Amino acid sequence: MEVVWRSEQEDREATLLCPDATLSRESEGRVRSTAPDLLRNEFQRDRDKILHCKSFRRLSHKTQVFLAPQGDHYRTRLTHTLEVAQIARTIARALALNEDLTEAISLGHDLGHTPFGHTGESALAHCIGRHRGMAPSNPEIEGLYRHNQQSLRVVELIENGGAGLNLTFEVKDGIVCHTGEVRAETLEGRIVATADRIAYVNHDIDDAIRAGLLTEGQLPPSTHAVLGENHSARIETLVSDMVTASASEGDIRLSPHVWEAMMELREFLFRKVYMAPEVLEEVDKATRLINTLFDYYVAHPDEVPQEYHSISGGDELRAVSDYIAGMTDRYAKSRIRQLFEPNTLSF
Secondary structure, three states: OOOOOHHHHHHHHHHHOOOOOOOHHHOOOOOOOOOOOOOOOHHHHHHHHHHOOHHHHHHHHOEOOOOOOOOOOOOEHHHHHHHHHHHHHHHHHHOOOOHHHHHHHHHHOOOOOOOOHHHHHHHHHHHHHHHOOOOOOOOOHHHHOOHHHHHHHHHHHHHHHHOOOOOOHHHHHHHHOOOOOOOOOOHHHHHHHHHHHHHHHHHHHHHHHHOOOOOHHHOOHHHHHHHOOOHHHHHHHHHHHHHHHHHHHOOOOOOHHHHHHHHHHHHHHHHHHHOOHHHHHHHHHHHHHHHHHHHHHHHOHHHOOHHHHHHHOOOHHHHHHHHHHOOOHHHHHHHHHHHOOHHHOOO
């Protein structure tokens, strides 16, 4: 048995990975330089920093789509993150790209997600806009809080009491670019952006079937024809197609007909699941809960932990949104119960 030191691992990367892969020894580095590790390369260190941070642990108690799940098998933000990492690593390995970088980005991409999934994200954005005097219909409101930007804020500033995690440029770029119009600079970051969609489209179908909102037979026949007729077949098709299409094009992508089928499934989910009365009822409750907490802490800024005021640089709305964004679903609910009499609440 022999020890493979970091420098030898880096040599292997240069030999085994494809010319377009991002090599750890060629990283653009960190804001604060640190001595190299004996065993781990820079992207492995970033992965470990993320795994051990508080924001990552809290993902296990942040819900995905079903905000009041009755059962232990529904996805949480943490299980979603792990599914993204698994899919992304499979693709990176098949394309001879950097698995370590891909995994680090995957594990960090949702650190800035709020309690109650995208419902909490939208609610926080509207709370900030309301307190800034913006009209609810103002299209700029949604940009006031975006979870990918908050994920970057978490790793740059919020973790470690304002010091952040001091991650490499490549990991931070992949985290902030996993959603939105701007693509990541690395191929590994682009893999995570698409793996994220592959994961949530498929596991949201699985959870909706478990919740009794769908049956497999209700999915569009056209998507069955292209992607397959069950959860496993769909993921296999999407991953295999992404590998072959990316290898052919020299960039990360799905072939057009497979991409269109996945987007058709996504649109179907919006109509049949995300807008289902059972889901919207919980969305309404979660939105009112976030609004109530936000208004309370704006009125009582002394009850927001001091570290958030220090990090925000005196911006009270930012301090409040950082504090609430970091809450788990159950902690947000417990704060509501502690702050208000039950008979005064409408949710």
